[in-house]
Amino acid sequence: MNLLRAVSLAAVILLLIPIAVLLYYGLGPFRSPAGYTSSVFRSIELSIVASAVAALVDFALFTPVAYYLARGNDAIVESLIDIPVGIPHPIIGVALLILDSPLTPTGQFLLLLGINFFNTILGLVVALVIMSAPIYIKAMQPYFESRDPSPEEFAAGLGASRLKTLVSVVLPDSMSGVVSASLVAMSRALGEFGSISIIAFYVLQYPFYGVSPASVTIFQLFNGAIPGGLYAAVTASAAMILVALPITVAGHFFRRRSR
């Protein structure tokens, strides 16, 4: 068993070496003031706000889906959820662009309603929801499955509908699971790059006018947007990791508590 532990630990360290090296150089030898300018922090701020909103939308829209899958047996819906996960992320960005393009009827209709995804906070959040919702569902579903169904069946016998049971019986008793799954979804959204680099390279709305999401900003720095950009990119990346880490750790903490 100790050998298993040693092997596991070694594999995990292997996984984390690049991040550790990045942290070391970003905060140490390669540290560059261009990596922690106010515009970098505005980017991180935008990413956090948009990811948090996406996690809230995940909670509101996809908690019922997770519950439905946990208590039913619907292979079709279950496999539909996996579709966005299996597609290269930039394709989701392109898909959103086409969906809301003035060149397509769907886009003309959405734009008529004032719904614009391109370079807007809305578009950014929608992309992050699509990328994080499957993660949210996959975190919530086993949590619901592990619950004793007796109280839910009791509530049904008393006359509660399935949705009423979810809202009034299951959710009040599942807050640690919900918080954990939301934080996991949020950290997934924070890490998104592919789709948002297409649909919302920057946003053109108050209070984030002209601000890019953090992952996009780091990519721009890396691509040499400014002289010495590599150092700036490494430093900004380290800053980003320091911000994202507590969210991941908090998600883990709540998961442990919910068991």
Next chain:
Amino acid sequence: MIEVKLRAHAGQFHLAAEVSGSGVTCIAGRNGAGKTTLLRAIAGFLRIDEGQVLVGGLDVTWLPAERRGIVLVTPGSALLHLEVDSHLVWGLKLLGKQIQEDEVSKVKSELGIDFGGRVGRLSMGMRERVSLATALLSEPKVILVDEAFASLHDREDFIAAYGRLLARAHIDLIFSSQLAADGKLADNLYMIEEGVTTAGNDHRTGQTPAVRFQR
């Protein structure tokens, strides 16, 4: 009056049950005999293969659980996040029924609910009392009790008191037990073995159940 005549299966386990009666009915059998499976089939949580479930002459066989007027109470039924007092009237509120305060306090005293606080902090036996009282107060047609009398220190007195309250509210009760001797606490007794029920003697009327499988 509840009349059950059904066949169902859960995995490799097959159920062929025939139970009917008014008042308090006991279904006795050893572990694995099919007591829980039968009660779940009656409550609507296990799809049946053939047969029917009649409640007061009304066919509820294909109704979803929430529209049968049948409440299944198990040791795990309690809604843990509620306070005792709001738990007791949860079913009433759900159905938009009037809450009779004196009725609630009568049930509380008869069933030994002299405690309060969050249900999740109560002992097993206390939770069972609260669940059973909640089911009673919501006035369903039938209450099914699966082992939920097990942790009560005054089990026999409790079942008697519960039966009296149910009779007053015209609610039928079916409870499962490991002991055939519990038949003396009931109006009707059925034995169950390997998924097949047989009518025990009805010690009060001497009648056998009215519904029979056509063989």
